[in-house]
Amino acid sequence: MNLHLYFCPGTCSFVPHVSLELVKQAYGHDFKSTLINLSKGEQFTPEYQQINAKGQVPVLVADNNSLTQVVAIVSYLHEQFPKANIFPADSLQKAHALSMLAWMNNTVHPTFTRVFRPERFSDEASKDAVKAVAIETFKTYLADIEAICSKGQAFICGDQLTPADIYAIAFMRWAGLAKIDQKSYPHYLQYAERLSEMPTIKNIMTKEGIFLKTGQ
Numbered sequence: 001m002n003l004h005l006y007f008c009p010g011t012c013s014f015v016p017h018v019s020l021e022l023v024k025q026a027y028g029h030d031f032k033s034t035l036i037n038l039s040k041g042e043q044f045t046p047e048y049q050q051i052n053a054k055g056q057v058p059v060l061v062a063d064n065n066s067l068t069q070v071v072a073i074v075s076y077l078h079e080q081f082p083k084a085n086i087f088p089a090d091s092l093q094k095a096h097a098l099s100m101l102a103w104m105n106n107t108v109h110p111t112f113t114r115v116f117r118p119e120r121f122s123d124e125a126s127k128d129a130v131k132a133v134a135i136e137t138f139k140t141y142l143a144d145i146e147a148i149c150s151k152g153q154a155f156i157c158g159d160q161l162t163p164a165d166i167y168a169i170a171f172m173r174w175a176g177l178a179k180i181d182q183k184s185y186p187h188y189l190q191y192a193e194r195l196s197e198m199p200t201i202k203n204i205m206t207k208e209g210i211f212l213k214t215g216q
Contacts, residue, residue: 001080003031006051006059008038009208010173012109013058015166016073017208019086020060021200023077026084033207070105071098074163088160097162104167108141112171115178135178142175142185149187155195165195169212176215 005020007013020031036042036057043055052059052068060067060076067073075098078086087094114121114134122130145168148156156164172192176182182189195201196212205211 001029002061002063003029004061005031005033006036006048006057006061007033007208008036008057010170010210011038011057012070012105012167012170014170014204014208014210015070015163016058016060016077018166018201018204019074019077019084019163021204022084022086023081025200027081029081070163070167071101074101085160087162088157093158093160097157097164100157100164101162101167104164104171108138108171109167111138111141112174112178115174135180138175138178139180142171142180142188145171146185146188149185149191161195161198166201168192169195169201173210173212173214176213179215182213182215 005017007017023029036048042048051066058073060073067076074086087097111134115131115138118127118131155161156168169192172182192212196205
């Protein structure tokens with residue numbers, strides 16, 4: 001099977017990017033990747049519009065089939081490559097991990113979109129207010145993850161790395177970019193630092209040229 005990921009560094013495409021690295025390590029099955037620079041508008045080129053007319057990342061092309069959306073892509077990879085352990089094998093544990101991932105994808109992430117792209121949700125006069133409210137809401141979600149990390153378990157969903165952990169690293173990075181003090185969430189920051197040193201995750205962070213501590 002030919003796997004080709006279209007990604008943008010530091011975005012949510014980081015989640016399937018790491019998942020593909022897990023597949024590579026478990027199966028020796030390499031993948032192609034193409035960087036789509038969103039800030040330069042490369043998502044709107046005719047070539048990329050043929051791949052994803054919505055102009056978003058990530059997109060995974062598996063042979064001739066295109067998949068979009070983080071949850072769908074990592075679920076597909078888990079089903080196709082079970083030895084990569086993208087999700088737990090136990091059905092209930094997998095459901096808990098999917099529940100956490102869905103919350104991150106449909107609640108936490110859209111809130112942050114209002115921080116960096118408030119113009120999408122307001123007129124010019126109310127843009128700053130939309131951003132300010134979104135930052136405060138995003139902080140409450142960071143606090144929720146901090147509470148989970150303070151329990152001392154190895155990973156957010158227990159004793160196994162899941163896509164939720166990868167998303168959590170992205171959120172910590174985004175917090176720093178939004179000038180939220182990462183040190184305000186000490187257990188979360190320590191957890192993210194530990195996970196960032198895992199070879200699979202570190203490889204992709206190096207490849208994307210991104211760093212955990214973005215607020216310094």
